[in-house]
Amino acid sequence: MNTIRVLVVDDSAFMRKMIRDILEADHRITVVGTARNGEDGLLKVQQLSPDIITLDVEMPKMDGLTCLKEIMKNHPLPVVMLSSMTKSGGESTLKAMEYGAVDFIEKPSGAISLNIESIAEQIVGKVIAASRANLREVQKAQQPPVKTIHPNRFAYSKSKQDLVAIGTSTGGPRALQQVLTALPGNFPAPIVIVQHMPPGFTQSLALRLNRLCKISVKEAEHQEVLKPGVAYIAPGDYHMNIQQQQTNLTIHLDQAEANKGHRPAVDVLFNSIAHLQPLSMIAVVMTGMGSDGALGVERLKASSHAVTVIAESEESSIVFGMPKAAILTNLVDEIVHVNEISLALMKRIGGHKG
Incomplete structure (x- = not known):
């Protein structure tokens, strides 16, 4: 059975390591690489051809939303966003869904060690589900306005x-x-x-x-x-x-x-x-x-x-x-x-x- 090949994109070295460790603890997943920002992520997508990407929303140089739009335009893949639970984070997450992200994970904060087990289960579950997503529908990211039924x-x-x-x-x-x-x-x-x-x-x-x-x-x-x-x-x-x-x-x-x-x-x-x-x-x-x-x-x-x-x-x-x-x-x-x-x-x- 082929494993799911994941690219982890996050500007935090700690988060990159934590997400990598969580994903690689599951035998169904292999992390093929990590990237520190959107620009680096786009380069790694071309080099590594991952099956799925976890993508941080807020990053320097190129943020997650800009990176996501480029991915869906040039290398359509299932993408799971990592987002902070703030007002701006919530709005950015919904924009990411509109641009073609399959799902999102609330970015861990605070005493991560206290709930690491539930965080790990959520991340693994969402990555596996996203790998099976209907990419044809995902690519219909920006829909034309829906006509109201009279x-x-x-x-x-x-x-x-x-x-x-x-x-x-x-x-x-x-x-x-x-x-x-x-x-x-x-x-x-x-x-x-x-x-x-x-x-x-x-x-x-x-x-x-x-x-x-x-x-x-x-x-x-x-x-x-x-x-x-x-x-x-x-x-x-x-x-x-x-x-x-x-x-x-x-x-x-x-x-x-x-x-x-x-x-x-x-x-x-x-x-x-x-x-x-x-x-x-x-x-x-x-x-x-x-x-x-x-x-x-x-x-x-x-x-x-x-x-x-x-x-x-x-x-x-x-x-x-x-x-x-x-x-x-x-x-x-x-x-x-x-x-x-x-x-x-x-x-x-x-x-x-x-």
Whole structure:
């Protein structure tokens, strides 16, 4: 079996050594070289032909974003970014996703030795997942603007209450952008979203999507009442449950134990809406590694509610892990290209006008 050949690009000698040691401790990975900045990284890409690159965002001479754009233009490869958990770091990370990075890792800081085991597991897992990424979709980095679906094509029933729940991970920020930007501002249902991301980054994602979308997008707040035409993204490190309080649906955030290593977890969100009083629900599982969401799909379908499950197709998924796991439950109603998910939602909620 061929090992995954990795190039590590970081301006810190300590970080280069730490990441190299972590990766080479796994028999599936070989670090073929390191580079101290973007210029050095581009040279090493040509010399070493790695399978995948870990790339620091902030570096002298040539920063990570500039280097990433050059890589995707001239030597397209799966790239995993290393980013600091700051406001500017979060914004740069989202730009990196737009430019074609597969995923990102929160850059370790402080007392690294205290959580080195969890950091190592995360880095190895993301590098292996990125090595299997759908590079054809990754290369479609800068998408043309999505056309909003015209709401007049659909007829909404005022007596019908709907809820959309979306779960995604690797490749999710770009997939969410493609889906949410196509929805009209008067979308008649609330949307609750779990995107696997650390604290801080979910806020940057919500702010960015809110600028781009006709609907409102925000980071979810504890005990907030759900409103139609608003998308709520679970904050990093908090599970999001939806609860019923009289006629309102409200958000409950907690830091209960991680589910399969995830907090927030899609399964937790899906399980919580299975308990709600009857209403029409649409669950969507999009690109991501692992199987988070599959058990939640089973729980939803076992409930007595009207539940539709949509999974993103393999063709458009950056990583076809989560959608595949959902599909393997044999409970998915539609398998849809990411570009068609927003239309599928509109059809399910509104139905075509006669």
